[in-house]
Amino acid sequence: MVTIADVARHAGVSSSTVSYVLSGKRAISEETRRRVRSAVRELGYHPNAGARALAARRSHIIALMVPLRTDVYVPVMMEIAIAVTTAARQHGYDVLLITNDEGPDGVRRIAASGLADGLILMDVELDDERIPVLRAQGTQATLIGLADDARGVSCVDHDFAAAGALCADHLADLGHREIAFIGYGSGVYHRHAGYAERTLAGFRDRAGQRGLRFLHRTCEGTYESTAGTLARVLADRPGTTGFVVQNEGAIGPLLTLLRTSGRTVPEDVSVIALCQDQLAEQFAPRLTAVTGSAQELGRVAVEQIMGRLAAASDGGRPDDDQALLTPTLTVRESTGPAPLLP
Amino acid sequence: MVTIADVARHAGVSSSTVSYVLSGKRAISEETRRRVRSAVRELGYHPNAGARALAARRSHIIALMVPLRTDVYVPVMMEIAIAVTTAARQHGYDVLLITNDEGPDGVRRIAASGLADGLILMDVELDDERIPVLRAQGTQATLIGLADDARGVSCVDHDFAAAGALCADHLADLGHREIAFIGYGSGVYHRHAGYAERTLAGFRDRAGQRGLRFLHRTCEGTYESTAGTLARVLADRPGTTGFVVQNEGAIGPLLTLLRTSGRTVPEDVSVIALCQDQLAEQFAPRLTAVTGSAQELGRVAVEQIMGRLAAASDGGRPDDDQALLTPTLTVRESTGPAPLLP
DNA sequence: CTTCGACACTTCAACGATGAAGGATCGGTT
DNA sequence: AACCGATCCTTCATCGTTGAAGTGTCGAAG
Numbered sequence: 013m014v015t016i017a018d019v020a021r022h023a024g025v026s027s028s029t030v031s032y033v034l035s036g037k038r039a040i041s042e043e044t045r046r047r048v049r050s051a052v053r054e055l056g057y058h059p060n061a062g063a064r065a066l067a068a069r070r071s072h073i074i075a076l077m078v079p080l081r082t083d084v085y086v087p088v089m090m091e092i093a094i095a096v097t098t099a100a101r102q103h104g105y106d107v108l109l110i111t112n113d114e115g116p117d118g119v120r121r122i123a124a125s126g127l128a129d130g131l132i133l134m135d136v137e138l139d140d141e142r143i144p145v146l147r148a149q150g151t152q153a154t155l156i157g158l159a160d161d162a163r164g165v166s167c168v169d170h171d172f173a174a175a176g177a178l179c180a181d182h183l184a185d186l187g188h189r190e191i192a193f194i195g196y197g198s199g200v201y202h203r204h205a206g207y208a209e210r211t212l213a214g215f216r217d218r219a220g221q222r223g224l225r226f227l228h229r230t231c232e233g234t235y236e237s238t239a240g241t242l243a244r245v246l247a248d249r250p251g252t253t254g255f256v257v258q259n260e261g262a263i264g265p266l267l268t269l270l271r272t273s274g275r276t277v278p279e280d281v282s283v284i285a286l287c288q289d290q291l292a293e294q295f296a297p298r299l300t301a302v303t304g305s306a307q308e309l310g311r312v313a314v315e316q317i318m319g320r321l322a323a324a325s326d327g328g329r330p331d332d333d334q335a336l337l338t339p340t341l342t343v344r345e346s347t348g349p350a351p352l353l354p
Numbered sequence: 355m356v357t358i359a360d361v362a363r364h365a366g367v368s369s370s371t372v373s374y375v376l377s378g379k380r381a382i383s384e385e386t387r388r389r390v391r392s393a394v395r396e397l398g399y400h401p402n403a404g405a406r407a408l409a410a411r412r413s414h415i416i417a418l419m420v421p422l423r424t425d426v427y428v429p430v431m432m433e434i435a436i437a438v439t440t441a442a443r444q445h446g447y448d449v450l451l452i453t454n455d456e457g458p459d460g461v462r463r464i465a466a467s468g469l470a471d472g473l474i475l476m477d478v479e480l481d482d483e484r485i486p487v488l489r490a491q492g493t494q495a496t497l498i499g500l501a502d503d504a505r506g507v508s509c510v511d512h513d514f515a516a517a518g519a520l521c522a523d524h525l526a527d528l529g530h531r532e533i534a535f536i537g538y539g540s541g542v543y544h545r546h547a548g549y550a551e552r553t554l555a556g557f558r559d560r561a562g563q564r565g566l567r568f569l570h571r572t573c574e575g576t577y578e579s580t581a582g583t584l585a586r587v588l589a590d591r592p593g594t595t596g597f598v599v600q601n602e603g604a605i606g607p608l609l610t611l612l613r614t615s616g617r618t619v620p621e622d623v624s625v626i627a628l629c630q631d632q633l634a635e636q637f638a639p640r641l642t643a644v645t646g647s648a649q650e651l652g653r654v655a656v657e658q659i660m661g662r663l664a665a666a667s668d669g670g671r672p673d674d675d676q677a678l679l680t681p682t683l684t685v686r687e688s689t690g691p692a693p694l695l696p
Numbered sequence: 697c698t699t700c701g702a703c704a705c706t707t708c709a710a711c712g713a714t715g716a717a718g719g720a721t722c723g724g725t726t
Numbered sequence: 727a728a729c730c731g732a733t734c735c736t737t738c739a740t741c742g743t744t745g746a747a748g749t750g751t752c753g754a755a756g
Contacts, residue, residue: 014466015742026706031744038745041704058466062407063742066711071404076451080436086429093435094422097451106469109418109439109449124356124400126712127448235638261636264606268638271610294603296577296610357712368736373714380715383734405712408741468742700755707748712741719736726729 014057023051034059065126070325074100074317075108075128077118077142079135088288088306089134092156095310096132103318105129116145123151130317132156138204152320152330154313158206163332166316170304171336172207173214178302178341179256179284180218187350188254188282191219191226192245194238194266196259198230211258211286225249233261235268242269253350258286267295278348289342297345304339312337356399365393376401407468412667416442416659417450417470419460419484421477430630430648431476434498437652438474445660447471458487465493472659474498480546494662494672496655500548505674508658512646513678514549515556520644520683521598521626522560529692530596530624533561533568534587536580536608538601540572553600553628567591575603577610584611595692600628609637620690631684639687646681654679 020027025044032038033048040048051057065071076096078089097107108128110118112135119142122128129152133142136157146153147164154166183191193215195201200208212228219226227249231241241262245252257263263285267277275281277297285292285301292301312335320330362369367386374380375390382390393399407413418438420431439449450470452460454477461484464470471494475484478499488495489506496508525533535557537543542550554570561568569591573583583604587594599605605627609619617623619639627634627643634643654677662672 013468013742016744017742027743028707028745029705032705035744038705039703044704056462056466058463060408060742061467061469062404062413062713063711064744065404066402066408066713067742067744069711069744073450078436080440086432090428090432090435093432093451094420094453097453098422098455101453101456107451108415109435109451111436111439111443113440114443120398121400124398125403126355127403234636239638264636265638268610268613272613294576294606296581296607355712358714359712369713370715370737371735374735377714381734386734402712405741406714408743409712409714411714411741698756700753702753703751705749705751707746709744709746711744714740716739717737720734722731722733724730724732726727 013060014055016057016059019048019051019055019057022055023047069126071126071129072104073106073108073128074314075110075122075131077110077112077114077131077133079112081112081135087290091288091306092134092310092313095307096314099311099314103314105314105318116141119145119151120149123149130154130321132313132317136206138206152317152324154316154320156309156313158210158334162334166320166331166333166335168309168312168316168333168335168337170207170309171338172210173217174336175286175302175304175339176211176214176216176256177218178339179286180215180222180224182284182300182341182343182347183254183256183282184219184222184224186254186282186347189224189350190249190252191224191254191256192249192252193226193228194231194241194245194255194257194259194262195228196230197232197237201230208258215256227252231259231262233259235265238262238265239269242266242273246273253281254347255281255283256286257283260287260291263287263291263295263299277346280351282347282350284347292342292344295346300342300344300347302339302341304337308337355402356397358399358401361390361393361397361399364397365389411468413468413471414446415448415450415470416656417452417464417473419452419454419456419473419475421454423454423477429632433630433648434476434652434655437649438656441653441656445656447656447660458483461487461493462491465491472496472663474655474659478548480548494659494666496658496662498651498655500552500676504676508662508673508675508677510651510654510658510675510677510679512549512651513680514552514646515559516678517628517644517646517681518553518556518558518598519560520681521628522557522564522566524626524642524683524685524689525596525598525624526561526564526566528596528624528689531566531692532591532594533566533596533598534591534594535568535570536573536583536587536597536599536601536604537570538572539574539579543572550600557598569594573601573604575601577607580604580607581611584608584615588615595623596689597623597625598628599625602629602633605629605633605637605641619688622693624689624692626689634684634686637688642684642686642689644681644683646679650679 016027016030020030033040033045100107131153134156136155138160196208229241231237285299289303292299316333323330358369358372362372375382375387442449473495476498478497480502538550571583573579627641631645634641658675665672
């Protein structure tokens with residue numbers, strides 16, 4: 013194993029000088045810097061992570077707490093995780109993966125052991141138990157999602173309300189008047205999952221403003237569940253011409269069911285999805301969709317943590333940022349003008 | 355911050371004793387152990403990760419290198435990542451997430467810095483550049499996937515050949531004689547991705563033994579691509595009554611296309627999928643599927659790494675294990691007896 | 697000719713844990 | 727009484743890096 017002392021010897025300087033060259037915290041002459049750098053390269057030196065963490069009281073690791081639960085669309089989680097990892101590396105940080113089932117104790121463990129300098133929490137609930145722990149330990153953290161009391165932490169999330177509103181606007185612009193909103197399973201709403209509630213609220217408000225009639229129906233995302241949901245919608249409101257689908261699992265079944273019931277998309281009914289573009293492109297017809305960027309979400313979360321860590325190490329009190337990322341509407345082939353009244 | 359010295363003082367012993375109580379490496383009297391344990395609890399002591407790593411030359415972290423690429427079905431990757439994390443925690447280990455784009459340098463960085471004690475590599479290529487690095491650094495590692503030269507590392511993977519063979523057997527048992535194998539996009543085969551090639555080879559061999567005629571066709575997984583693939587299959591072999599689908603993205607489109615072309619499943623044609631059960635359950639009809647457990651894969655990978663670490667720290671040379679996990683066939687509603695000849 | 701500040705580097709004491717080696721205590725042997 | 731071995735605990739050096747404080751040198755100002 014190559015240590016900083018080996019590098020120092022090889023470059024003919026003290027180990028402190030090597031440390032300073034590497035951290036850039038003191039002025040070092042051009043000549044010395046060159047010699048140290050080439051010694052580092054020649055010996056293939058990599059600073060020992062443990063020693064560094066111990067001495068500097070910084071692990072250069074952030075922890076990412078991901079849900080075990082899989083009613084969230086999983087690829088999005090993975091995309092966020094990868095975006096976080098990539099963004100963190102650009103700041104010289106690595107990412108530790110923690111699962112949600114460790115709960116508040118997990119947060120305590122990571123913070124108290126100094127394993128990570130900061131945490132990013134996914135799948136945050138409105139009154140999440142982990143948040144008080146973070147405050148108590150004085151740990152820097154960013155939530156992906158919103159919480160009721162987010163003092164002492166930063167937050168970033170998609171602007172789900174705006175996404176809901178975009179759906180309502182698009183369908184209203186096309187002349188639709190009766191809309192069905194196919195949501196997640198009822199469990200998601202009972203859990204008060206922010207993304208589900210806020211999308212619905214955003215949609216509802218805008219729908220009201222635009223004079224749309226609409227039904228919200230829960231749906232588990234299986235074929236059977238979607239069939240049941242659709243049947244009830246068509247029974248209650250036979251005049252429905254627009255569908256907003258938030259549940260990724262329900263999209264395929266819904267399209268199939270509409271086709272088999274003799275309705276063509278977008279001539280008879282329009283379908284707008286709240287899902288990733290990649291998924292929206294896979295269906296036939298390609299779906300008009302409202303999307304937020306998972307990559308951006310991960311990137312912003314990392315920026316927020318880095319900001320907090322920098323502020324804290326300068327002795328300041330970090331700002332509790334709240335970022336809401338604006339969603340985008342991409343019009344494809346699944347939405348069109350409302351059919352003329354028969 | 356609570357240190358081991360604080361605990362020692364509180365329990366009226368030396369810090370070594372606390373360390374021994376916690377690690378269990380020396381006999382400590384019942385009474386002392388009790389006092390130390392309660393001091394730990396009362397003070398909320400968590401050993402400092404950096405100090406521990408430095409002194410013990412063990413970080414209690416394993417790194418998991420995940421692909422950035424997303425032509426693999428992403429939920430499976432996430433499931434593996436979570437299984438790895440959960441299994442690692444049971445051994446007192448945490449998991450660091452590294453992305454594949456760091457390549458061999460990433461492996462070097464992690465190994466040389468002592469950040470992780472071992473690595474698990476996903477998305478392994480047959481002549482993966484990272485493997486020689488692992489050998490050179492003497493780093494313990496497990497591959498998820500197979501490589502040409504896996505000396506010095508352990509491997510675990512699904513037995514894709516067996517999965518292919520299971521498909522052939524099931525369709526042959528049902529009396530089908532002309533089968534189409536809908537695979538991944540051609541890029542996957544050009545890359546010589548092991549899972550794709552081995553499934554196909556396993557299917558081909560068994561199909562030969564059972565006297566099946568079959569076509570292998572690549573498919574990108576979009577609706578258009580699936581439509582094109584299916585059209586060609588039906589043009590070349592109108593008598594095809596069995597479909598094996600390995601590309602998750604092609605399943606939905608294929609079912610829709612078969613239906614719109616007037617073929618019912620499973621009366622006219624049988625469809626068997628190589629995909630997760632969760633996905634297979636989502637379609638109508640529910641799909642007969644051959645599955646390997648992603649959870650098991652993650653679990654075994656962790657066991658292998660733990661075994662290697664234990665052997666290495668006992669001064670031994672770890673065994674280069676190779677595990678192939680047996681897939682399961684779950685018969686559902688999408689396969690049935692071959693139709694009688696007209 | 698002293699004094700001073702700037703610069704470039706070195707010395708050295710942390711950081712918090714581990715574990716080999718070295719006591720202390722005790723009942724049991726000789 | 728002296729010794730022994732077992733048991734249980736402590737002392738202390740060590741891990742590799744960091745960064746505050748200190749040293750040495752040099753040129754400019756007083």
